[in-house]
Amino acid sequence: MIGARRESLTEMLHCSSLSTVRLNQINRYWNKKAKNLGFDPAATMKDSNLRELEIQTILSCLRKKDVLVDIGGGNGWATLRYAQKCRYVYLFDRSLEMVKAARKRIRESGLLNIEANPCDLHDLPKQIPKEVTVINCTRLLINLGSHKNIQKGLRNLIQSGPRHGRLILTEGIDSHFTTLNQWRIACGLEPIPLNWHNTLLDKSKLERTLKKSFVRSKKIHYGVYYLLSRILHPLLVHPEPPQFGARINDFAALISRFTPAEVEKDLEKISLLTTYICSDRKIRKP
Numbered sequence: 001m002i003g004a005r006r007e008s009l010t011e012m013l014h015c016s017s018l019s020t021v022r023l024n025q026i027n028r029y030w031n032k033k034a035k036n037l038g039f040d041p042a043a044t045m046k047d048s049n050l051r052e053l054e055i056q057t058i059l060s061c062l063r064k065k066d067v068l069v070d071i072g073g074g075n076g077w078a079t080l081r082y083a084q085k086c087r088y089v090y091l092f093d094r095s096l097e098m099v100k101a102a103r104k105r106i107r108e109s110g111l112l113n114i115e116a117n118p119c120d121l122h123d124l125p126k127q128i129p130k131e132v133t134v135i136n137c138t139r140l141l142i143n144l145g146s147h148k149n150i151q152k153g154l155r156n157l158i159q160s161g162p163r164h165g166r167l168i169l170t171e172g173i174d175s176h177f178t179t180l181n182q183w184r185i186a187c188g189l190e191p192i193p194l195n196w197h198n199t200l201l202d203k204s205k206l207e208r209t210l211k212k213s214f215v216r217s218k219k220i221h222y223g224v225y226y227l228l229s230r231i232l233h234p235l236l237v238h239p240e241p242p243q244f245g246a247r248i249n250d251f252a253a254l255i256s257r258f259t260p261a262e263v264e265k266d267l268e269k270i271s272l273l274t275t276y277i278c279s280d281r282k283i284r285k286p
């Protein structure tokens with residue numbers, strides 16, 4: 001019995017050191033991106049049209065009086081846009097090189113209502129400024145290396161937020177990625193490979209947690225954009241590889257911006273990235 005307990009303790013220690021190794025590898029990846037690309041938007045997202053759709057969704061949820069924490073804000077490309085709308089913005093990121101790139105850009109911009117500091121999501125509950133009204137987290141959880149870390153990270157985000165504040169979460173959904181790839185295969189395209197540093201979120205687990213934690217929660221999808229840019233576009237240019245900067249993607253983004261919500265709802269299942277806008281945290285019974 002004691003032997004079995006010791007074995008499971010060894011196994012636990014082994015798993016946690018594996019998880020640390022993976023998290024450090026992922027952090028090195030982001031440091032390298034920031035060192036090589038600085039403030040270039042491609043440092044954190046190659047598809048500039050999809051990025052702009054994300055930014056527009058997030059901007060539409062922000063108010064003039066908001067004090068925003070952008071956790072995993074990277075080099076600040078999107079965060080600086082939010083600072084033009086909010087009262088004050090704190091960018092936090094685990095990667096020191098990302099923070100360095102963001103600080104340089106903040107100085108150059110002349111904006112006085114934004115600062116960038118190193119902070120791991122793990123430490124967010126301790127570091128969160130008191131006056132915060134909204135937390136934004138864009139494509140950070142998919143970089144946590146395991147489902148266990150994602151659940152922990154999500155708990156930290158929820159705990160850090162103010163009672164009547166909002167949480168805006170944009171993450172990659174596992175089952176949506178599968179459906180998108182099934183559709184591609186049916187059309188004769190190769191499936192899109194998953195980036196080595198990404199772990200996509202389990203939709204039902206995520207939605208269960210959000211439902212338990214918030215009074216209100218709304219979803220925004222980008223299914224029309226995925227259909228046009230990840231299926232139609234590659235079919236049109238086949239056998240050449242599709243380019244993120246192609247004109248058809250600009251049109252895809254334009255069409256996506258004006259797609260009625262009911263149509264987007266029908267294409268929910270191929271929207272790899274999905275934005276959740278949650279508000280009013282429920283108080284847990286002691």
Ligand SMILES: C[S@@+](CC[C@H](N)C(=O)[O-])C[C@H]1O[C@@H](n2cnc3c(N)ncnc32)[C@H](O)[C@@H]1O
Pocket residue numbers: 027030044045071072073074075077078092093094095098119120121122137138139140143144
């Ligand atoms: C895909 S990039 C997204 C950057 C930015 N949110 C954007 O919209 O472009 C993910 C960012 O999350 C950061 N990150 C990863 N794990 C983190 C953690 N545990 N705590 C804080 N930041 C983290 C990375 O350093 C990277 O800058």
